[in-house]
Amino acid sequence: MSTRIRWGILGTGRIAGEFAEGLRHLQDANLTVVASRNQTTADAFASKYGVGKALGTYEALASDPDVDAVYIATPHTSHCDNTLLCLEGGKHVLCEKPFAVNETQVRTMIAKAQEKGLFLMEAMWMRFIPLIRELRKRLAEGVIGEVRMIQADFGFRVDIDPKKRLFSPDLAGGALLDVGIYPIEFSGMILGAPTEIVSLPTLGETGVDEQSAYILKHAKGQLSVLSSAVRTQTSQSAWIYGEKGRIHLSRQFWKASHMDVFLDGKEPESVQCPYEGNGYQFEAREVGECLLAGKLESSVMPHLESIRLIQTMDRIRQQWGLKYPME
Numbered sequence: 460m461s462t463r464i465r466w467g468i469l470g471t472g473r474i475a476g477e478f479a480e481g482l483r484h485l486q487d488a489n490l491t492v493v494a495s496r497n498q499t500t501a502d503a504f505a506s507k508y509g510v511g512k513a514l515g516t517y518e519a520l521a522s523d524p525d526v527d528a529v530y531i532a533t534p535h536t537s538h539c540d541n542t543l544l545c546l547e548g549g550k551h552v553l554c555e556k557p558f559a560v561n562e563t564q565v566r567t568m569i570a571k572a573q574e575k576g577l578f579l580m581e582a583m584w585m586r587f588i589p590l591i592r593e594l595r596k597r598l599a600e601g602v603i604g605e606v607r608m609i610q611a612d613f614g615f616r617v618d619i620d621p622k623k624r625l626f627s628p629d630l631a632g633g634a635l636l637d638v639g640i641y642p643i644e645f646s647g648m649i650l651g652a653p654t655e656i657v658s659l660p661t662l663g664e665t666g667v668d669e670q671s672a673y674i675l676k677h678a679k680g681q682l683s684v685l686s687s688a689v690r691t692q693t694s695q696s697a698w699i700y701g702e703k704g705r706i707h708l709s710r711q712f713w714k715a716s717h718m719d720v721f722l723d724g725k726e727p728e729s730v731q732c733p734y735e736g737n738g739y740q741f742e743a744r745e746v747g748e749c750l751l752a753g754k755l756e757s758s759v760m761p762h763l764e765s766i767r768l769i770q771t772m773d774r775i776r777q778q779w780g781l782k783y784p785m786e
């Protein structure tokens with residue numbers, strides 16, 4: 460493989476465009492191909508983002524010789540099938556979050572990547588944002604002592620549209636899998652898998668959760684108090700409380716560029732990690748670095764973390780009795 464990773468994008472919706480923008484901030488990446496379920500949409504995307512080749516089927520992308528890695532940007536319910544298709548075609552895969560709808564699907568995807576000897580990663584871009592890396596480094600150094608509690612929320616308000624991905628049970632809509640995944644992953648990244656979960660949803664008229672709250676208990680008694688919503692605007696911030704102080708990440712904590720560190724008895728410290736672009740370039744850079752190093756998974760977002768994450772979300776849905784039609 461050359462040192463420039465040749466990317467293909469599968470699906471041409473909102474996040475596909477963001478990822479294409481993000482790739483522009485990477486020197487070692489070429490966006491060579493885009494694929495849609497129809498040629499006209501693929502052509503429109505290619506012309507908007509300057510992509511050389513536009514394909515009218517996902518199958519054509521999976522077997523295209525001009526692609527090293529495919530970024531999958533389809534609804535949650537398609538992630539598993541699309542990933543398997545690309546792995547079968549010999550492509551490395553970066554697949555949007557949630558990795559898939561449930562643990563069975565996630566394990567199937569990972570097993571196929573291992574069987575084929577190909578790279579696979581969930582596009583949990585939060586973990587690659589410079590400030591989040593700095594946060595993890597400081598926590599590991601014990602800046603606030605042992606972490607005792609986390610609070611985080613991700614909620615926004617949009618109008619109900621039963622045909623839209625967010626509200627459609629057929630597309631595994633709802634707040635949990637779409638945005639609840641961020642506070643849950645934020646907690647898991649710092650405190651690991653929960654030992655106990657208490658959660659409640661507000662199910663809307665289409666049958667998926669319009670808002671949901673989760674309290675997770677961890678091995679040493681630490682607590683995570685988390686929430687998510689698609690019909691309620693929330694602060695979208697995160698607090699980490701430790702034995703010696705606390706850290707605050709303000710609005711859009713998952714892609715923040717600054718945090719405030721409050722240590723007991725000291726002046727607050729404002730930590731800045733500014734970056735250019737929309738932030739999606741960092742996960743793509745990780746994929747490129749892993750491919751060049753011959754790695755089949757990322758040490759920053761390894762397969763085990765994706766399994767832990769989907770297990771937590773499966774357990775939460777089980778408490779609610781919420782199954783999607785395809786399950």
Ligand SMILES: NC(=O)c1ccc[n+]([C@@H]2O[C@H](COP(=O)([O-])OP(=O)(O)OC[C@H]3O[C@@H](n4cnc5c(N)ncnc54)[C@H](OP(=O)(O)O)[C@@H]3O)[C@@H](O)[C@H]2O)c1
Binds near residue numbers: 473501533535
């Ligand atoms: N990382 C992030 O910050 C972030 C942000 C938003 C979304 N996401 C994730 O990215 C995925 C896509 O989200 P999105 O907001 O980009 O969705 P979207 O705007 O609805 O786009 C999804 C695309 O998937 C393709 N598709 C394939 N099967 C489809 C179906 N049955 N119904 C609708 N579209 C279908 C379509 O592309 P073609 O017509 O070209 O085939 C469509 O444009 C979701 O899993 C979501 O969780 C991540």
